[in-house]
Amino acid sequence: MLKATFHSVMKRIAIKKQWAASLNQPIAPRILKKKMEKRIEKARFWEASRAGGGYYSVTHGSNAFIVKLTKRSCSCKSWDLSGLPCSHAIDVMREERLNPMTFTHDCYSTEYLRITYSHTLKLINVEDTWEKGLGEVSNKSPCERTLKYKFNLNKIKTP
Ligand SMILES: [Zn+2]
DSSP, X not given: OXXXXXXXXXXXHHHHHHHHHHOOSSBOHHHXXXXXXXXXXXXXTOEEEEEETTEEEEEETTEEEEEETXXXXXXXXXXXXXXXXXXXXXXXXXXXXXXXXXXXXXXXXXXXXXXXXXXXXXXXXXXXXXXXXXXXXXXXXXXXXXXXXXXXXXXXXOO
């Protein structure tokens, strides 16, 4: 079971490493497709107005939000919490002719994806080749050891 899991994880990391190396876009594809494209689509419903001092008011009907591009912040707090510009901020970027992809947090970049999968698992020999430890080996299951430790089964009195 452990060997199968180890080999599965090892293969997955190798595949992801190759995949990450082949990417030629600045943002991880899943983030781009699932999050940013939806937010860009929603941004067309908002109307941004420059308020001065780097602040923008973004409105739609009776809803209004305040965006500050230099702080990468919006009063809806979505951008502040996720690191991805919300639809309000994207509308401001569209007004200012800025690329929303340059305002995403670095953790969503393909560079970070490559760093994540840059390592490899250390291979393990078969169990027969392992060195024997010096400690005492218990033949009890981990459950039995835990029960004895927690409740001290020997001291429980029977009525
Ligand atoms: Zn917002």
